[in-house]
Amino acid sequence: MPYKIAIIVGSLREGSINRKVARSICGIRGDDLDCSMIEIGDLPLYNQDHDANPPEQYVRFRRQIAEADGVLFVSPEYNRGIPGVLKNAIDVGSRPYGQSAFDKKPAAIVTVSPGSIGGFGANHQIRQAAVFLNMPVMAQPEAYLGHVTDDSFDESGCLKDGPLKDLVTKLAHAFHDWVVMIHRSRQLLAE
Numbered sequence: 069m070p071y072k073i074a075i076i077v078g079s080l081r082e083g084s085i086n087r088k089v090a091r092s093i094c095g096i097r098g099d100d101l102d103c104s105m106i107e108i109g110d111l112p113l114y115n116q117d118h119d120a121n122p123p124e125q126y127v128r129f130r131r132q133i134a135e136a137d138g139v140l141f142v143s144p145e146y147n148r149g150i151p152g153v154l155k156n157a158i159d160v161g162s163r164p165y166g167q168s169a170f171d172k173k174p175a176a177i178v179t180v181s182p183g184s185i186g187g188f189g190a191n192h193q194i195r196q197a198a199v200f201l202n203m204p205v206m207a208q209p210e211a212y213l214g215h216v217t218d219d220s221f222d223e224s225g226c227l228k229d230g231p232l233k234d235l236v237t238k239l240a241h242a243f244h245d246w247v248v249m250i251h252r253s254r255q256l257l258a259e
C-alpha cells in the first residue's frame with residue numbers, strides 16, 4: 069500500500085514553480101507515495117473563536133492532514149519568511165489545542181526560488197513550526213532550491229535533466245525512506 073502524502077504548497081500562483089517541483093517529487097516515487105495537493109487558498113484566516121464551531125474549510129483541511137501518513141511542505145519565501153497563506157494553514161491545522169492534525173506526521177520541507185539562496189529563511193521558519201508541532205522532520209538532503217525558473221521545466225512542467233532534477237530525485241527517495249522508517253519504528257514500538 070502506498071503511503072498517503074499531503075502536499076502543502078505555499079504559493080497560490082497558477083504557474084507556481086513550487087507547485088511544479090511538488091508535482092515532480094510525486095512523479096518520482098508515484099508507486100510508493102500517494103500524493104495529494106491540499107488546497108489552502110480557501111481557508112479563512114485563523115480565528116480562535118472558530119475552534120468551537122469551525123468553518124467547513126477548516127474541517128476539510130484538518131481531515132485531509134489527519135488522514136495522511138506524511139506531509140510535504142513545498143514553498144516559496146516571501147520577504148525572507150513563510151508566505152502568509154502557508155502560515156495560516158499551519159495555524160489552522162494545529163488547532164484546537166491538543167488536537168493538532170500535524171502531530172507525529174513525518175515531514176519534509178522544500179523551498180524553491182529563482183533567487184540564489186533558495187528560500188533558506190522560509191525553510192527554517194517552516195521547520196521551526198513543524199518541529200514545535202511534534203513532526204519528525206527529515207534532515208537531509210536539505211532542500212533550498214535556488215535559481216529555479218520556468219526554464220527549469222519542460223513544456224509538460226517536468227524538471228529538465230540536470231543537477232536540480234538529480235537533487236529532487238534524491239530528495240523524493242529520501243522522503244519515501246523517511247516516511248517508511250518513521251511508520252515502521254512506530255509499529256515496532258507498539259508491538
Ligand code: FNR
Nearest residue numbers: 079081084085086144145146147148181182183187
Ligand atoms: C518574493 N520572492 C522572494 N524570493 C526569495 O528568494 N526571497 C524572498 O524573500 C522573496 N520575497 C518575495 C515576496 C513576495 C511578496 C513575492 C511575491 C515574491 C520571489 C519568489 O521567490 C518568486 O516570485 C517565486 O516564483 C515564487 O514562487 P512560486 O509562486 O513561483 O511558486
